[in-house]
Amino acid sequence: MSASDVVVRNGLVFWRGWRASFFLSVLSPVMFLSAMGLGLGSLVDEGQSFGGVTYLQFFATGILASSAMQSGVFSATYPVLSKIMWQRNYEAMLASPLSVRDILFGELGWGALTLTQLSVPFFVVMSIMGIFDSWTAVATIPVVILVGLSCAAPVFAFTATLQTDEAYTWIFRFIVTPLFLLSGTFFPIQELPAWGQVVAHATPLFHGVELVRQLTIYDIEPSALWHLGYLLALLGIGVTLGLRNLEKRLMA
Amino acid sequence: MAAEVATARDQPVSVHRALKLVRRNLLAYKHFWIAFVSGFFEPFFYLVAVGFGVGQFIDDVSFVGAQIEYATFLAPGLLAASTLNGAIFDGFFTPFFKLNWMKTYDGIVTTPVSIPDIAVGEVVWATIRGTIYGTGFLAVMLSLGLIHSPWALLGIPAVMLSAGALSAGAMILTGFTKQISSLEKVMTLIVFPLFLFSGTFFPVSLYPRVLQPVVQATPLYHAATLLRSLTTGEVSPATLGHVAYLAGMLILAGAIAIRLMRRRLVS
Numbered sequence: 253m254s255a256s257d258v259v260v261r262n263g264l265v266f267w268r269g270w271r272a273s274f275f276l277s278v279l280s281p282v283m284f285l286s287a288m289g290l291g292l293g294s295l296v297d298e299g300q301s302f303g304g305v306t307y308l309q310f311f312a313t314g315i316l317a318s319s320a321m322q323s324g325v326f327s328a329t330y331p332v333l334s335k336i337m338w339q340r341n342y343e344a345m346l347a348s349p350l351s352v353r354d355i356l357f358g359e360l361g362w363g364a365l366t367l368t369q370l371s372v373p374f375f376v377v378m379s380i381m382g383i384f385d386s387w388t389a390v391a392t393i394p395v396v397i398l399v400g401l402s403c404a405a406p407v408f409a410f411t412a413t414l415q416t417d418e419a420y421t422w423i424f425r426f427i428v429t430p431l432f433l434l435s436g437t438f439f440p441i442q443e444l445p446a447w448g449q450v451v452a453h454a455t456p457l458f459h460g461v462e463l464v465r466q467l468t469i470y471d472i473e474p475s476a477l478w479h480l481g482y483l484l485a486l487l488g489i490g491v492t493l494g495l496r497n498l499e500k501r502l503m504a
Numbered sequence: 505m506a507a508e509v510a511t512a513r514d515q516p517v518s519v520h521r522a523l524k525l526v527r528r529n530l531l532a533y534k535h536f537w538i539a540f541v542s543g544f545f546e547p548f549f550y551l552v553a554v555g556f557g558v559g560q561f562i563d564d565v566s567f568v569g570a571q572i573e574y575a576t577f578l579a580p581g582l583l584a585a586s587t588l589n590g591a592i593f594d595g596f597f598t599p600f601f602k603l604n605w606m607k608t609y610d611g612i613v614t615t616p617v618s619i620p621d622i623a624v625g626e627v628v629w630a631t632i633r634g635t636i637y638g639t640g641f642l643a644v645m646l647s648l649g650l651i652h653s654p655w656a657l658l659g660i661p662a663v664m665l666s667a668g669a670l671s672a673g674a675m676i677l678t679g680f681t682k683q684i685s686s687l688e689k690v691m692t693l694i695v696f697p698l699f700l701f702s703g704t705f706f707p708v709s710l711y712p713r714v715l716q717p718v719v720q721a722t723p724l725y726h727a728a729t730l731l732r733s734l735t736t737g738e739v740s741p742a743t744l745g746h747v748a749y750l751a752g753m754l755i756l757a758g759a760i761a762i763r764l765m766r767r768r769l770v771s
Contacts, residue, residue: 276688276689276692276693279692279693280692280696283696283697283700283701284696284700286700287700287701287705287706288700288705291700291701291705291706291710291711292554292558292705292706294706294710295562295563295565295574295706295710296558296561296562297561297562297563298561299561301561307561421542422542425542425543425545425546426542426545429545429546429549430549433549433550433552433553433554433557434549434552434553434557438553438554438557438558439553439557439558439560439561443557443560444557
């Protein structure tokens with residue numbers, strides 16, 4: 253009995269709705285890419301503003317990272333709170349030989365699988381559209397999974413302290429949406445005012461977007477290590493806090 | 505008794521009774537004021553990021569013969585899109601849960617409130633909310649210098665009309681759906697494509713010629729173009745065509761929604 257059992261359990265629940273859900277999860281990014289990258293992008297005067305790549309390339313790589321953030325954050329909100337206090341699945345799991353640690357790592361493992369399921373088709377579509385310039389692009393899939401998990405883990409820790417789901421409205425409206433729009437996904441953060449750039453540098457999505465772009469359309473620079481380090485550190489902090497909070501919540 | 509209930513629920517719509525439902529929603533909504541207030545911000549963030557952020561790299565865009573700045577082009581499109589989102593929320597999501605999960609309507613039809621009252625009440629409620637949001641967003645546009653004509657004053661009734669037509673359309677979806685998985689399908693297959701491809705973010709002229717009539721057939725295209733004509737002052741007889749489309753949709757979709765709701769609630 254271990255974390256892998258939690259992964260298997262979630263997989264069984266997921267399996268029923270899989271086909272429809274898979275189709276839909278591929279369709280949305282494709283539509284978004286066509287509308288923004290091709291439609292809006294055809295209006296954009298590219299020049300050198302986007303580091304010598306087309307707006308479609310710039311935008312698509314940003315969206316790859318940010319859809320991982322959105323999926324990661326979502327997976328740590330309602331589904332987890334539901335298993336803590338509405339359906340109380342975790343209580344049932346703890347009555348088995350599973351530990352709190354198994355639950356958390358199981359959920360993250362499952363998160364990694366859903367992120368793979370999201371990013372691989374997206375990656376294939378982007379390759380077909382000729383967006384990638386470099387063979388290092390294959391490394392983006394694990395990076396994208398890391399981005400999703402780094403965003404999910406701290407939110408998981410936060411969810412473990414919640415009594416109602418009200419806070420999620422705030423998280424999505426005032427954290428996830430602004431991050432999605434302003435972390436360098438739609439336009440380079442150099443266009444932001446100075447304070448905005450400082451804020452952007454502190455957000456995980458900015459680091460994820462930069463890392464993805466270095467691997468796919470720009471040259472890899474030493475700063476890649478710093479971006480990677482930031483995401484790993486955030487994941488570490490999130491997991492540590494998550495374990496502590498979930499332990500407190502379920503063992504109380 | 506059963507006969508009385510049956511006659512009450514089949515009564516044609518009464519304004520007085522429909523407003524009872526609006527009051528009920530207002531009372532129920534008091535607890536969710538955070539969701540209400542935060543709804544203002546979503547289109548604002550998009551305006552900042554796409555209109556001003558990406559807009560810096562975009563030359564003027566042509567709209568019915570005039571050349572306008574990209575942010576001026578985008579803002580009324582986002583206004584229309586936020587009206588769509590509100591209509592889906594109030595005309596589809598919430599009624600979906602009331603119909604299928606909480607069985608709220610099953611309780612309501614045992615009172616003198618009839619099925620048409622329910623459908624009309626929900627559309628009125630959605631229209632009120634949409635108008636409040638729309639007016640707020642028009643004020644934001646004014647303060648950012650994105651309104652270029654006094655015609656924009658008619659933007660408020662235009663938002664009301666759009667909200668009414670779109671939420672009546674959303675009620676049709678409520679009448680059709682039973683499964684929770686339908687929510688995701690409706691979002692991905694209907695709402696999201698409308699949001700992206702209705703001439704909200706870029707002009708219809710950029711589409712391949714064969715697709716242009718498809719775009720021009722969508723309700724959001726008419727709402728966006730109507731609002732854009734008013735805020736830019738590019739008003740022409742064609743503007744009335746958009747009004748007629750939306751008014752026709754409101755009546756037709758409303759009638760269909762009442763029929764569908766009756767089928768769902770009486771069985």
